[in-house]
Amino acid sequence: MIAAEHIKGGPQGGLIASYKGLLRQKVIFFFVLLALLGVLAIYAIAAGTYDLSPLKIIRALLGYKEGAAGVVIWNIRMPRIAAAIVAGWGLAISGVAVQCLLKNPLASPFTLGISHGAAFGAALAIVVLGAGAIQSSVLRTTASSLVFLENLFSVTFFAFLGAMVATLVILALSRVKRLSPGSIILAGVALSSLFVSGTILIQYFATEVEIATIVFWTFGDVSRSSWQEIGVMTAASVIVTFYFVLNRWNLNALSSGEDVAKGIGVEVEKIRLWGMLMAALVAALVTAFHGVIAFLGLLAPHIARRMVGADHRLLIPYACIVGALLLLLADTVGRILIGSGTLPVGVLTSFMGAPLFLYLLVRGEGK
Amino acid sequence: MMLSIAGLQFNYNSHAVLRDIHLELKQGQILAVLGVNGAGKSTFLKCINRILRGKGGSIRLHGEDVLSMKGDEIARHMGYVPQRYGEEELAVFDAVLLGRKPYIKWKAEERDLQIVETTLKQMALDSIAMRPVSTLSGGEMQKVILARALAQEPDLLLLDEPTSNLDLKNQLEVMGLVHTAVKGRGLSAVICLHDINLALRYADRFLMLKDGRVHTQGDRTAVTPEAIHQVYGVRVVLGEVQGYPIVVALNGNGGKPVNG
Numbered sequence: 001m002i003a004a005e006h007i008k009g010g011p012q013g014g015l016i017a018s019y020k021g022l023l024r025q026k027v028i029f030f031f032v033l034l035a036l037l038g039v040l041a042i043y044a045i046a047a048g049t050y051d052l053s054p055l056k057i058i059r060a061l062l063g064y065k066e067g068a069a070g071v072v073i074w075n076i077r078m079p080r081i082a083a084a085i086v087a088g089w090g091l092a093i094s095g096v097a098v099q100c101l102l103k104n105p106l107a108s109p110f111t112l113g114i115s116h117g118a119a120f121g122a123a124l125a126i127v128v129l130g131a132g133a134i135q136s137s138v139l140r141t142t143a144s145s146l147v148f149l150e151n152l153f154s155v156t157f158f159a160f161l162g163a164m165v166a167t168l169v170i171l172a173l174s175r176v177k178r179l180s181p182g183s184i185i186l187a188g189v190a191l192s193s194l195f196v197s198g199t200i201l202i203q204y205f206a207t208e209v210e211i212a213t214i215v216f217w218t219f220g221d222v223s224r225s226s227w228q229e230i231g232v233m234t235a236a237s238v239i240v241t242f243y244f245v246l247n248r249w250n251l252n253a254l255s256s257g258e259d260v261a262k263g264i265g266v267e268v269e270k271i272r273l274w275g276m277l278m279a280a281l282v283a284a285l286v287t288a289f290h291g292v293i294a295f296l297g298l299l300a301p302h303i304a305r306r307m308v309g310a311d312h313r314l315l316i317p318y319a320c321i322v323g324a325l326l327l328l329l330a331d332t333v334g335r336i337l338i339g340s341g342t343l344p345v346g347v348l349t350s351f352m353g354a355p356l357f358l359y360l361l362v363r364g365e366g367k
Numbered sequence: 368m369m370l371s372i373a374g375l376q377f378n379y380n381s382h383a384v385l386r387d388i389h390l391e392l393k394q395g396q397i398l399a400v401l402g403v404n405g406a407g408k409s410t411f412l413k414c415i416n417r418i419l420r421g422k423g424g425s426i427r428l429h430g431e432d433v434l435s436m437k438g439d440e441i442a443r444h445m446g447y448v449p450q451r452y453g454e455e456e457l458a459v460f461d462a463v464l465l466g467r468k469p470y471i472k473w474k475a476e477e478r479d480l481q482i483v484e485t486t487l488k489q490m491a492l493d494s495i496a497m498r499p500v501s502t503l504s505g506g507e508m509q510k511v512i513l514a515r516a517l518a519q520e521p522d523l524l525l526l527d528e529p530t531s532n533l534d535l536k537n538q539l540e541v542m543g544l545v546h547t548a549v550k551g552r553g554l555s556a557v558i559c560l561h562d563i564n565l566a567l568r569y570a571d572r573f574l575m576l577k578d579g580r581v582h583t584q585g586d587r588t589a590v591t592p593e594a595i596h597q598v599y600g601v602r603v604v605l606g607e608v609q610g611y612p613i614v615v616a617l618n619g620n621g622g623k624p625v626n627g
Contacts, residue, residue, distance in 0.1 A: 015484045015493055016477075019460050022497065249468050256455045256465060260512075262418040263447030264468045264519065265438035309499065310456030 026314050029307070033321045037085070040325065044081050044332040045073060083225040083233075084331045084345070085324040087290050088300065090237040090282040092323025095297030096304075096316060097244055097279040100251045101272050102174055103258075104181035105360055108297035109283035110353075112184070113166040113191030115294075118287035120195040120202075121162025123214045125155045127206045152228060159288030160281060166191050167280040171273070182361075220293030220346035222331050229289045240282040244316055247271060251312040293327070293346045295353020300326055302356060326352070368430075369394045369555045370415070370523055375424035377407075377414055384410050385421065385579045392555050392572065394522075397546065399566035400559045401590075402576035403599055408559040409450060411576065412525050415557065416445040428523060442469035446516030448509075450527035450559075455500035459492060459511050462500050466518030486514045490544060506537030513541065517548055524549065524556040530565060538562070542569045563595065567612040587612070 046052050050072045060066040060073045095108040109115045166188075173179045173187050203211050225233075244251065250271050253261035261268050283297065300323035301315070307322070308314045330348040337343075368391055375388040384407045392398050400408045413419040415426060417433060426433040428444055436444075446466070455462055463486060467479040487493045490510050495503065500511055509529060516524055526545065530538040546569050549556045560566045566573065573590050575583040575598045583594045595603050595614065602617040 015460075015487065015496055016480045019480065019496070249465070249471060252457060252461065253465055253468060256457060256462065257449065259413075259418065259447070259449035260465075260515075262438075263416060263442065263445075263449065263516075263525075264465060265440075265442035266468075267438060305456070309458060309461075311458070311461050 023314075026308050026318075030314070030317055030321065033318070033325065037321060037325050037328070040328055040332065041081050041085065044084075044328060044335075045077050047332065047336055048072075048077065079225055079227060079230060080223050080331065081328060082227075082230050083222040083290065084328040086230055086233045086237055087220075087222055087286045087293060088296060088323035088325070088327030089320045090233060090240070090286045090323075091293060091297040091327075092300035092304075092319040093237065093241050093244060093316065094279040094283040094286075095299075095323075096301040096312070096319045097251075097275050098297075099301055100255050100312065101275045101279070102170070102181070102184065103255065104174075104184055105302075106181060106185045106298070106357065107188075108295065108301075109163075109279070109287075110292065110294050110297055111357070112170050112188040113195060114163045114170075114280055114283050115287045115292045115297075116192040116195035116199075117162035117164075117166030118159040118284040119162070119292050120198045121158035121160065121284070122155050122288045123199045123202045124162070125151075125158035126214060127202050127210050129154050129158075152232065156232065156285060156288050160284040162195065163280040163284035163287070164277070166195070167276050171276055175272075220287075220291035220349070221344040222290050222293075222327065225289050233285050233289060236282050236285045240278045241316065241320060243278050244275070244312075247275070248312040248316060251275075251316075252310075255310060255312070291344070291346065294350040295357065296323060296327055296349045299323075299349070299353045299356055302360070368392070369396070369428065370557070371425075371427045372415070373425050375411075375414060375421045375426065377410055377419060377421045379410075383579055385414065388414075388424070388581055390574060390581075390584070392557070394553055394555055395550060396572050397549055397556045397558065397570045398572040398574055399570035400557060400574050400576060401563060401566060401598065402582075406576040406598075407579045408576055409527050412447075412527050412557060412559055415523075416441050416447050416525055418447070439469045442519060444521055445523045445525055446519040446521035448512050448516050448524070448526040448529055450531065455508075455511075458497050458499055459503070460487070460496045462511055463487060463492075463514045463518050466515035469519060482518055482520070486518050490514050490517075505532050506534070506540065509533060509537070509541050510544065513544060522554055524554055524558075526556060526558040528559055528561060530560070530562060538565060545569070563590070563614045564612075566590075567614065590614075 042057065045057050046054065052069055052072065056066050056069045057073060060070045066073070091109060098107040098109065098112060099105055169191060170184060170187065174184050179187065199214065203214055206214065250261070250266050253264055253266045254268065254271070258268055286293065301319045303326070304315055304318035304322045308318045327345060327349070330352070331345040334343040334345055334348050370390065370392040372388060372390040375385060376383065377385040388411060390398070400411060402408050410419060414421040415433070433441060457465070460483060463483045464475055464479065467475060467482065471479060484493070487496055490513070492507070492510055492514060495507065500508060503511065513529065524545065529541050529545065533541060542565055545556060545558070548554060558570065567587065567590065572586060573584065574581060575594060577598045582598050583589050590605070592603050592605055595601065603614050604617060605612065605614050607613065
């Protein structure tokens, strides 16, 4: 945490200088976090049941054929690590956005029911449209790749539709009915359980294989994605992050209140609608490929805010990196501790996120 | 003429909130908008900078049509201080820097930072510049919001109850800052006020709203005990103490509820 309060303007017009100094510190600390992520990623590649020497890892990463070690690195560990980083980043940017756009510190894709909406949509695609092949992608052969792409598209599309339904309901309740932030979260809980029930209903009609495909969504998991899925997710995260970076001043204005924002010329309604769509899109993709990863979109923005403050110029990159770090850390810890590598990362993010959620709830009540 | 409004009307769900509002305000003048709760004071203010879009009528600033301006352009001409502001987590410096948003293309330039620094110093906020707004006292917070509006380098300030929830000292301080800014920078200001005493002390022009219409408009002589009685339903006497105009309510319930 950077202690902003203790830095004051110097005697002779040093206010701008100390302001810039503070900004510089925060930028430097961002690169420290980035380096930390890099170190953690390398550790995560090395750690696991199959022993890999650092030399082998470096050689494999540089493109040398390393036989079995290369297969383990490129086909098993790297996709999992990349998926954790991108999913964490995507959920974090989504969380930052919805918290600001709805002016609700408890908001996140998970607590608003957007994640469960996406999971329901994806389940629908798998069972009704038979898009189940997507999850066994590791075992996929090249012959099935065309079918795979089709499935990838339909699962993604339906997940997005599900997420959109939840998003539009939440938007309508908060904008038209003007529900309080706490009530919005209750609405999110109601939506979530509705979507979970829908998903269970779909399972009732599903084959055993389809059920197995659906069930892992109960707790999100980053271990099954293919490079194509990671590619799609990365593209979405980049676009959505860029959109919010473009709108960083508008987000700052919105976080200061709707009237303030309008008073400085922000087109509030337009940005809120587009922003919610963008946030839902990236959360939908992450959920379609990795299931419901609980609380990460809530945790990352709050941790980032404690580090860097509420200025979205810095909060956006910080939250993204913290999200990536958190999810990779949770996944790696789960993988190493349990050993078998089968503990879904969503279990760990729930253990981290639920206490924070309760804390925020209690703090909000106290005001 | 700095600001001229004619025939402004605003409906909320087919209910007319404002009807046929007209107003002329010169440079360097402070206009106090008076009236009971629900008379349409805040709505009127929001119509001026088009946060709410009125129905019919015209709003001109320096002769230019405000209704056809872009949002950014309006924000470069008018600084708005809303009545209820959300809880701000931004640091004071960043909160005031937001006032430069209508000018900022991609990043805040040196000039933007300098304007923020100057404004903070003028308002004696420089010592708390790096603190989050949410940790400030009510008076400090109000000054930060005012500083943001001034950082917009506006011609016209729109202030909605800038002194509500402030203690006496802060009320005078905030109104004093507004007065200094308007007179010193050659701006104009439209201020909604509950406190008639503060209005009489700081404003040059007065506009009294009743049921969404202009009841009385003019300089200090327009604020008569009769006008106040008709608008607020309270009998008052106007007097002067050590050169300051004051208004004292005589009876609290002249048959109508007392508000304001």
